Amino acid sequence: xxxxxxxxxxxxxxxxxxxxxxxxxxxxxxxxxxxxxxxxxxxxxxxxxxxxxxxxxxxxxxxxxxxxxxxxxxxxxxxxxxxxxxxxxxxxxxxxxxxxxxxxxxxxxxxxxxxxxxxxxxxxxxxxxxxxxxxxxxxxxxxxxxxxxxxxxxxxxxxxxxxxxxxxxxxxxxxxxxxxxxxxxxxxxxxxxxxxxxxxxxxxxxxxxxxxxxxxxxxxxxxxxxxxxxxxxxxxxxxxxxxxxxxxxxxxxxxxxxxxxxxxxxxxxxxxxx
Numbered sequence: 476x477x478x479x480x481x482x483x484x485x486x487x488x489x490x491x492x493x494x495x496x497x498x499x500x501x502x503x504x505x506x507x508x509x510x511x512x513x514x515x516x517x518x519x520x521x522x523x524x525x526x527x528x529x530x531x532x533x534x535x536x537x538x539x540x541x542x543x544x545x546x547x548x549x550x551x552x553x554x555x556x557x558x559x560x561x562x563x564x565x566x567x568x569x570x571x572x573x574x575x576x577x578x579x580x581x582x583x584x585x586x587x588x589x590x591x592x593x594x595x596x597x598x599x600x601x602x603x604x605x606x607x608x609x610x611x612x613x614x615x616x617x618x619x620x621x622x623x624x625x626x627x628x629x630x631x632x633x634x635x636x637x638x639x640x641x642x643x644x645x646x647x648x649x650x651x652x653x654x655x656x657x658x659x660x661x662x663x664x665x666x667x668x669x670x671x672x673x674x675x676x677x678x679x680x681x682x683x684x685x686x687x688x689x690x691x692x693x694x695x696x697x698x699x700x701x702x703x704x705x706x707x708x709x710x711x712x713x714x715x716x717x718x719x720x721x722x723x724x725x726x727x728x729x730x731x732x733x734x735x736x737x738x739x740x741x742x743x744x745x746x747x748x749x
Contacts, residue, residue, distance in 0.1 A: 480512075483556075486558065491535045495520075497523075519538050530647075532646070533649065551575060577602055658679060669707075674744075678738075679739050
């Protein structure tokens with residue numbers, strides 16, 4: 476990722492690296508990059524205590540000095556014109572949300588070893604429709620920029636905003652701890668949700684709760700149920716760093732979330748047993 480930052484046709488004026496409790500090896504890579512890059516490189520750090528990306532990005536905002544900030548994730552590979560495109564679309568009073576394409580394991584391994592040439596829409600290992608995101612066209616992007624407002628969710632990877640606007644809203648909401656949507660329905664089936672998970676997703680939609688299916692790693696007790704012929708599913712809110720830890724207390728319980736999960740579960744069970 477840092478190598479792709481260094482190759483930008485329009486280089487950033489400064490770089491702020493937000494580190495979430497990495498070890499010495501990662502810090503060594505950062506220090507080596509900072510010595511070679513012509514722009515100032517600042518590093519902000521926090522101890523790793525769960526997925527606290529909102530807090531970490533706020534630390535980066537405070538450490539920055541540029542008027543316009545572009546946020547990327549550490550597992551992204553940037554097109555050489557990435558920063559130039561963000562500069563072209565920056566408008567006062569607006570933020571810019573970009574997209575990204577997921578690479579499979581084989582393509583990821585190839586890109587780590589040899590980042591060039593940059594993948595094209597026809598490159599193997601890019602999945603389905605999202606490969607179209609690699610069709611870089613100024614006329615097409617201008618045509619789609621407003622239509623995408625109804626299609627592309629707000630996410631802080633490939634995201635650009637004015638620093639003054641971010642400060643005006645007090646940055647990212649640090650109460651949002653965890654990864655993914657508000658509610659996850661989990662199962663061990665990678666290719667899609669099983670019958671129980673589908674019932675849970677349908678129940679969530681019916682009561683107005685946004686939920687997304689995420690495959691589990693198969694390291695929990697519901698794996699045994701599913702393997703035994705009982706399609707099991709696991710419903711969870713955002714991952715909480717206090718789960719099964721000493722900081723988990725009854726006082727942290729969100730009664731509104733608990734009520735929603737109870738209603739969702741009851742409706743899902745009724746649907747699945749009809």
